[in-house]
Amino acid sequence: EVQLVESGGGVVKPGGSLRVSCAASGFTFRKAWLNWVRQAPGKGLEWVGRIKTETDSGTTDYAAPVTGRFTISRDDSKNILYLQMDSLKSDDTAVYFCATEGLGSQGAFDYWGQGTLVTVSS
Amino acid sequence: SYDLTQPPSVSVSPGQTARITCSGNLLSKEYVHWYQQKSGQVPLLIIYKDTERPSGVPERFSGSSSGTTVTLAISGVLAEDEGDYYCLSTDSSGSHQVFGGGTRLTVL
Numbered sequence: 369e370v371q372l373v374e375s376g377g378g379v380v381k382p383g384g385s386l387r388v389s390c391a392a393s394g395f396t397f398r399k400a401w402l403n404w405v406r407q408a409p410g411k412g413l414e415w416v417g418r419i420k421t422e423t424d425s426g427t428t429d430y431a432a433p434v435t436g437r438f439t440i441s442r443d444d445s446k447n448i449l450y451l452q453m454d455s456l457k458s459d460d461t462a463v464y465f466c467a468t469e470g471l472g473s474q475g476a477f478d479y480w481g482q483g484t485l486v487t488v489s490s
Numbered sequence: 491s492y493d494l495t496q497p498p499s500v501s502v503s504p505g506q507t508a509r510i511t512c513s514g515n516l517l518s519k520e521y522v523h524w525y526q527q528k529s530g531q532v533p534l535l536i537i538y539k540d541t542e543r544p545s546g547v548p549e550r551f552s553g554s555s556s557g558t559t560v561t562l563a564i565s566g567v568l569a570e571d572e573g574d575y576y577c578l579s580t581d582s583s584g585s586h587q588v589f590g591g592g593t594r595l596t597v598l
Contacts, residue, residue: 403587405533405589412574412576412589412590412591412592413525413527413533413576413578413589413592414589415578415586415587415588415589418587429585429586431586432491465532465533472544473523473535473538473539473542473544474521474538474539475521475523475538475539475580476523476535476538476539476578477523477525477533477535477578477587478535478538478544480532480533480534481532482532483532
């Protein structure tokens with residue numbers, strides 16, 4: 369059974385940094401493209417970014433609002449996905465979900481974690 | 491930036507067919523995937539590649555595509571189908587994913 373468990377959310381001041389993690393199990397982690405998606409309170413889903421597999425050069429892509437501030441990485445030896453968030457703004461307040469891409473459905477985000485809440489507030 | 495347009499809300503009576511559209515100028519070339527999100531829950535994939543249904547998703551959910559508009563249809567709507575529905579696709583580079591703004595389905 370595929371499981372994704374996010375952790376590391378919390379309250380951080382504007383301009384601060386936070387790293388959230390996503391522990392994965394139930395599939396071959398090193399072969400999976402992985403995404404971060406966020407959802408601000410009462411708002412819709414917003415794609416944050418993606419990391420491809422080492423085989424695909426580990427390429428990362430980011431949405432415009434987070435480019436230059438957020439960094440996605442992965443540890444294939446531990447089956448963990450990371451999202452490093454720097455220079456945080458109040459607009460970054462959201463639940464952050466990790467999601468697999470295309471495990472069983474080409475191009476779609478097919479499995480999701482339960483999310484971790486990040487609150488940026490002074 | 492690339493945008494996908496969805497109606498903010500759709501309302502139907504139980505047993506009727508609900509149709510939710512997603513429009514974008516690349517949708518004649520790029521696939522769309524659909525998600526259902528009930529209140530307080532994690533998004534659930536219900537349609538991928540415009541028309542494919544993952545195992546376990548009821549047959550009353552279906553997808554279709556025509557030009558630059560993709561449609562999610564829910565036939566024989568049940569009260570439990572209430573929630574928010576989002577489309578997802580990719581931009582012309584294939585490097586950036588985009589969600590539609592979401593549609594709130596209300597079952598009257």
